[in-house]
Amino acid sequence: MIILDLNHVALHVQDVAVSCRFYGEVLNLPAMDRPAFDFPGAWFRLGPVQQLHLIGEREAxxxxxxxxxxxxxxxxxxxxxxxxxxxxxxxxxxxxxxxxxxxxxxxxxxxxxxxxxxxxxxx
Known part of the structure; x- marks a missing residue:
């Protein structure tokens, strides 16, 4: 197996909208299109190919x-x-x-x- 690079980091968040404001407005990360999964979330660009995936409905x-x-x-x-x-x-x-x-x-x-x-x- 040859690992080529890091593709994405996924974080389980309580409130996707609140997290989107933080990552978009505080860290200035550009938002990306996200496939139509059956759960809430959002994607952001972290670098040339790296992504941040926010996954909603965290309770703990x-x-x-x-x-x-x-x-x-x-x-x-x-x-x-x-x-x-x-x-x-x-x-x-x-x-x-x-x-x-x-x-x-x-x-x-x-x-x-x-x-x-x-x-x-x-x-």
Whole structure:
């Protein structure tokens, strides 16, 4: 078996509309067309080929923390991302610099999923 790349990340969310506002308006992810499944959901573009799939009707709470289950999105500038999040009144942890020089900060979506925003150090 040869793994070619990551296709999508799927998150089970309580309220698809609330999550769509977060991922579309806070993280500026472009919405995608979604097949007509028989359950609520939405899709967003994460990168050139990667996607985020939101699946609705979650009932249980999400219990997460930055050192636990999370996914990371690469941004051009963590300080600029932090400034934009502040303007949008979105709480975050960081920014902080890792021992390898990479900057990161962490946010939570409306369901409590942890998302790392990171940038690669200049080469």
């Amino acid at each position: 709470a999400v219990h997460n923390h930055p050192q636990g289950t999370h996914f990371a999105l690469r941004v051009a500038s963590v300080p600029e991302a932090a400034a934009e999040l502040q303007q949008k009144n979105v709480a975050f942890m960081g920014p902080q610099q890792r021992p390898d020089g990479k900057w990161q900060l962490f946010i939570q979506d409306p369901d409590g999923y942890v998302i790392e925003l990171t940038e690669l150090p200049a080469e």
